Amino acid sequence: MVRVVVGAGGVYGLGYRMVWRPKYRRLMLASPVCDRCDxxxxxxxxxxxxxxxxxxxxxxxxxxxxxxxxxxxPPSVADQLEGQPWSVERAG
Structure with a gap:
């Protein structure tokens, strides 16, 4: 099933695929970090x-x-998501 949005200017179903890889291809996302990032x-x-x-x-x-x-x-979507997984709030 394809979900589309109907607007005043037309019909669209816009999606972006984004892939982030660690620098130097190091395995950085262990299990607890994976869950937090998700x-x-x-x-x-x-x-x-x-x-x-x-x-x-x-x-x-x-x-x-x-x-x-x-x-x-698209760049604004990537900018919003790129910094998010690494900006973890510190407990005071």
Missing amino acids: GLIRQKCTEREWTVAALEVPPDPVDLFVKVHLRHF
Whole structure:
């Protein structure tokens, strides 16, 4: 089933695939970090009202396919998500 959005200007179903790889291809995302990264990406997408169609956070690359509104520019989507997994709030 393909989900499309009907707007005043037309019909669209826009999605972006984003892949992040660690520098020098080192295995950095261990199990607890994987779970936290997954949660933070999903939280940011929920805040922005983006739909996560697919998300894989294995030990090497982070692979995300996200459905967004037409008004969201691809680099701005990437900018919002790139910094998010690594900006972990510190407990005071």
